[in-house]
Amino acid sequence: MVMFKAGYNSLLEKFVLLSVFLFPLVIVLVKHAGSIIFSLIAIVALFYFFTKALKNNFSRDEKLLFYSCLFLFLAAMLTAWLGGFDKMAWKKMDSFLNLLLIVPLYFLFKQYLTKSKVIWWGLATAVIACGLVAIYERQYGSLYSGFSLRAKAATHPILFADVILSMTFMWLAYFTTQIGHQIKTIENWLWLPVLLLGLTAVFLSGSRGAWVVVPVLVLMMFWQFRDQLSSKKLMISAAVLMAVMLAAYLLPATGIKKRIELTVDNVAKYEAGTQKGSSIGTRFEMWKASLMIFNENKSVGVGWGNYKESAQKLVDDGRVFKSAAAWNHPHNQFLSMMVNGGSIMLLALLLFIIVPLLLLRRSLDYGGSEARAYTLAAMVLIVSYAGYGLSEAILERSIPTVFYAFYLALFFAMVSRSKVIAHESASARSEKISVIVISYNEADRIGDCLSSVAEWADEIILFDNGSTDGTIDIAKQFTDKVFVTDWPGYGKQKQRALNEAQYEWVLSIDADEQLTPELRAEIDYMVSSGKGEIAYRIPWAVTIYNKRLDFGRSGRAPLRLFKREGARFSEASVHEKVLLPVGKVGLLHERLLHFTHRDLKHAMDKFNQYAWLWATERFKKGKKSSMPLAIIHGSWTFIVAFFLRLGFLDGYRGFLMAVHISLYTFNKYAALWTLGLQDKKYKG
Secondary structure (H helix, E strand, O other): OOOHHHHHHHHHHHHHHHHHHEEEEOOOOOOOOOOOHHHHHHHHHHHHHHOOOOOOOOHHHHHHHHHHHHHHHHHHHHHHHHOOHHHHHHHHHHHHHHHHHHHHHHHHHHHEEEEEOOHHHHHHHHHHHHHHHHHHHHHHHOOOOOOOOOOOOOOOOHHHHHHHHHHHHHHHHHHHHHHHOOOOOOHHHHHHHHHHHHHHHHHOOOOHHHHHHHHHHHHHHHHHHOOOOHHHHHHHHHHHHHHHHHHHOOOHHHOOHHHHHHHHHHHHHHHHOOOOOOOOHHHHHHHHHHHHHHOOOOOOOOOOHHHHHHHHHHHOOOOOOOHHHHOOOOHHHHHHHHHHHHHHHHHHHHHHHHHHHHHHHHHOOOOOHHHHHHHHHHHHHHHHHHHHOOOOOOHHHOOOOOOHHHHHHHHHHHHHHHHHHHHHHOOOOOOOOEEEEEEOOOOOOHHHHHHHOOOOOOEEEEOOOOOOOOOHHHHHHOOOOOEEEEOOHHHHHHHHHHHHHHEEEEEOOOEEEEHHHHHHHHHHHHHHHOOEEEEEEEEEEEEEEEEEEHHHHHHOOOEEEEEEEOOEEEEOOOOEEEEEEOEEEEEEEOOOOOOOOOHHHHHHHHHHHHHHHHHHHHHHHOOOOOOOHHHHHHHHHHHHHHHHHHHHHHHHHHHHHHHHHHHHHHHHHHHHHHHHHHHHHHHO
């Protein structure tokens, strides 16, 4: 059985590696081959997802990525159902289904894509091959029928250019992150043919939409070099790039100059009202019609596949030129969403773009050059597709959506995998850390808290204000720096602990919190990296009733890790803050486990205690409140926790936590109001 399982895993690993290498090579060069490979690997991924992956606990980032994909698909299905399913609507849903397959593909790649070089060699081979095919087609004619003067291989010139441009800069993202690291000699020079042949394929396709994206991707590459090259070298690189682009413009063989001049001429004639049926004029009329249709159907649009019919009505009414109804989509992904699915689809599209970008942005500074390569390549993919969407309904076409789903899943999986590898092979931390804790009657939780830092911290300092349940004895098993004192308040007690710390970095945690191995590894990396931050906020992972919350209350990131010099705690009785000297504060990616309360009674007692302490402290400072203010603050807190911070994704526990903290907020201001009433009574 063990041998069979090993053989099965080995076979599956080889299948994944072969698919990853071949997929970019055939997606636009061989008809239907890319779709066949995608379908096969998607079937395997679905089997693995439902038999293995669903048993795992997904991380917060994984959930956000999955929900953004699911929301896009469900929104498309809903708006299609409301608009009436027809043949065109089903065809569109097929593309959105491809994007939903990002979820199972992610798990398959994360488990079985063990050799990263196959990704980059596959991309480089594909770009070079496509560049050579483009040159051949421009010289001798198309390999397939149609568009004899434009390079396109087995697809449409626009889609050919879009896919090749993304592949080119995805590979460059890898190359730029490897500079300064050990890479093979051939890879040192491979960037030149990849860049030249990739751009050649794009230029020879005659696709103007892809050209618009090139400057944005170039800026991303220069941004990658901002800390690695001097200003002089950056200026030289920019000058060389401008010279290459100028040469491409002037060379007749590329056709760029002719296409640009034609575009300028079409725009001028359109503005003059003499040519509304040109390629540019048609797009302008379609965009104009799209906005009109959306204004009349803002919520859910007119339904998928109904754009042409709706545009034709505007043509018949004389409101737009007849070219507006020439196609079944408006050649703009954002407008297409607005027309076919209304505001709900536009929101779904924006989340589908923005959520992965935000998740990737947090991964750029952690995990080494490999993780940075995957992260930057994924960002190139997302940004390039957003750019293509300005002139093409790119996510409603089969080949682009298959390509996007394949590589977005792949890069996210490899980012996650590379972090695990970084955790396992993390080198010793170069800076020492003091961990400070305060406690009172935490016998059931202090052991887990201290054990999570015991073999890692350079010293542990615990201040206890007279526990009677054995907390002190348990703490002494982990550290000899246990101090038993009176209770001056949270801020002052933590300051006492800070005064005893002797190392440069200090981590302040509570007795109901624990560090994960991943968080320890990230802290090691960050404090040793010399990035210049003087402190870090650490996201919470609140756990209640045996389940970790990933949203809502877990949306907070308190400041817990900081340099000792110049730092101090405020003297607040509750919700103390770390006061820092001027400097940069960073945000860690991994989360701090927070077991906020034991049961419902403990939660109610704890929140009521905190609310009263907060109110009395504010009252002493002369602050006032009112019942309307308490209601407003309490209601807004619920809205933030349950809706804006996505607490509803945590189910019933998310709802319960949102109610807890909204009542806590209400009680704070209500208590402050009652203290004011009592004060008036005594003074009266």
